[in-house]
Amino acid sequence: MVAINCDMGESYSIYRCGDDEGIMPYITVANVACGYHASDPVVMQKTVALAKRHGVKVGAHPSLPDRDGFGRREMKLERDELTAAVLYQVGALSAFLEAERMPLNHIKPHGALYGLASRNEEVAVAIADAADVFDVPLMGMANTMHEQVWGSRGPGFIAEYYTDLDYRADGSLIITREHAAYDPAVAAERSVRAVTEGVATSVDGKDIPMRADCICIHSDTPGAVDLAKSVHEALQPYLT
DSSP states (O other): OBEEEEEEOOOBTTBOOSOHHHHGGGOSEEEEEOSSSSOOHHHHHHHHHHHHHTTOEEEEEOOOSOTTTTTOSOOOOOHHHHHHHHHHHHHHHHHHHHHTTOOEEEEOOOHHHHHHHHHOHHHHHHHHHHHHHHTOOEEEOTTSHIIIIITTSTTOEEEEEESSSEEOTTSOEEOOSSOOOOOHHHHHHHHHHHHHTOEEEOTTSOEEEOOOSEEEEETTSTTHHHHHHHHHHHTGGGBO
8 A cells, every 4th residue: 555745835935836736635744844845833833724624644854954955955963953953844843733733743844854864874863853743754865874763763664666756776775956847647657666566767768666655746736736646646546
């Protein structure tokens, strides 16, 4: 069984990013921005309430403190600074979840923080230190430092496959500053393969091992609603 998750709640003030209302009916889990790369208190509150109306579980999507770069630029923080930054962001979202009487489902780092944690043990451990406070699973990529560090934690590890990003031949994810449009039919087909066959297609056309407990769609990918709908329809027999 598999979940469909989406990085969302990334609007800010009068600025809009992604069609959360359009996407929400086609996902089962929402990764909600916590203020460092995007979002603000009102956006967090509205996104959590929207998820509740659709029966969608909510996880925290903390970032490096990089609003101008949308959290997609690497920064160097000391281990204790990074743990504190994640605690701060997840704590903020948790307040809105408490207001709606909803549990925190998981934590998934955003952008450059996610990429750093996939390669750097100290970064991965710093994030785990924060997640231990909330006693929830961490979401990341299998066969990386995510799984090595986070997979041994009691609350568990959730492996995800990205249907709107590309992978290198070594299985590493190509994290872009701006997301390109993807063919919904191709994305759906590849998502099913990741779930049923345990493989993904790299940028050079090779099959690479892929564990997929959930499929991720980004709300700021062009055509994200159509993409989410296509993936949702294709994965109907496998959804949790």
